[in-house]
Amino acid sequence: MTTATADLAALPREISPGRRVLMRLARRRGAMVALGVVVFFILLALLAPQLAPFDPLATSWSAVRKGPSAAHWFGTDEIGRDVLSRVIFGTRASLLAGCVSVSIALALGVPIGLAAGYIGGWVDALISRMTDAMLACPFLILAIALAAFLGPSLTNAMIAIGISATPIFVRLTRAAVLQVKVEDYIEAARAVGNSHLRIALRHILPNVVPPLIVQATLAVAAAVIAEAALSFLGLGQQPPAPSWGSMLNTAKNYIDNAPWMAVWPGLSIFLLVLSFNLLGDGLRDAFDPKSR
């Protein structure tokens, strides 16, 4: 008896699917470095008041367009504000826009896609045609139009990006539901008398989560670029509040005598977006059962 218990303990324990995915992700060096960079930017956003050497809004007429120095590592801008402090505080707008707009897209897209895929028939046809209509308008052009009619602000930019990103999640959820709903365990759940709502929420939804996580990670990258683009055009974060996109918009006017104003905010966008893209790719591979 004791020997049998010892034998059982010696057997490898069953690994949960979530843990298996995390273990696969941990083996991908690129994805782990990307995760580290994302965490670094999150900390930067959270601890901005403690980390920024200067007030990002404080102007100094004696330090207008000064190059990088010991006092101002990233230089100063056209009204003497510290570029490093504005880059650090700008992280907040970018990450906020990335997370909030993708949350909006998920909150709208997943239930609509779930309804289309599960109910089918005319509901599916109606939702699919509406999704096609939204996808026919290029992402940024639709976001610009929505932001223009809603009015320029960071909140409206996030709403505009979120709505523009919704059709992708509708399509993805619908496709995943169509695949899952014909499985035997769904038939079994129906046979034992589960309600449609319960089947959709308890049995189908958890099984469509993996592709949604991957898409959401990649969508954050697209949303960060979209927020920067809208702010660059003057439709996102309004001055003097710092945002990487609006900093680039100002910087392009001083490119010949203050190039550092353009280098750092652009590099920050690039690093953050690259990290989310690498993380998304890593997650896709980690969720793929064929990958080792």
Place this chain on the structure above:
Amino acid sequence: MFNYLLRRLATIVPTLFFVSILIFGLQQLLPGDPAMILAGEEHDPSVIAYLHKKLHLDEPLPVRYLYWVGGVLEGDLGESQRIQKPVLDLVAEKLPVTIELATLAILIALSIGITAGVISAVAKDTAWDYAANVFALWGLSTPNFWLGIMLILLFSVTLGWLPASGYVSPFEDLRANLAAMIMPAFVLGNAIAAVLMRHTRSAMLQVLSSDYVRTARAKGLDERVVVLKHALRNALTPVITLGALEFGTLLSGAVLTEQVFTIPGFGKLIVDAVFNRDYAVVQGVVLCTATAYITLNLLADLAYFLVNPRLRDSASA
């Protein structure tokens, strides 16, 4: 073929109907009375009354939609409040500039993307493959407006080789036109090249492992002939059709690129309209873009249908 075309056209009609609802609905997002906003800051009561009558603002919403869509079907996209010109004329005026920019960008994207994709697939798991993948990630992660600014810094400010902004018609001076367009076209083509590279790589990897390529190699054919004549020709079909879907990326990118390089095209038209609160122009541009996107998708589908014998045969069977 005819049946396929009819079936495909039948799916477009409801999509276009929803596009029209979406674009008409944009106007309803304006807070308060649209006539008050469109009348400008002076709020002249006679102008407001005129706009109410002209835009049928006193009518119920569905009736207003019917008036609007009726106008669109007759080619009336409204009138620019600022320039006092029909929106369709403005679009027609700006479109050739953006078409030139987009064509150059696509040529750059195709030459870089397909070449990098083929090299990456042929030299799988080598330094070349990694370099091509890094290039794709770079292309997908670089904001094109930042890349534009950095290229201006290098080629215009530092080296003085190319103009930083402006546009010259190719009919006036082709050399000056190309000098002004090469940087924006590269910026615009960069992201699309990355997408094309990924599509080409995966299509080539699939084709290279197929039986007929193995047979071609077994016959002793030169590897270059196998790759370029047998594999690439078949791999390119899905790449070209998938590439057509990048039209949206191209137009979104053109908005920002034209802003950075001050090119008076379609993208600059929508941005200027947004800042001048010229809402009819914004709606008109979105409508034209969506219609063009749907048409291009249809053409891409038809092209795929025509070049794919299996699809063609199944339709005629």
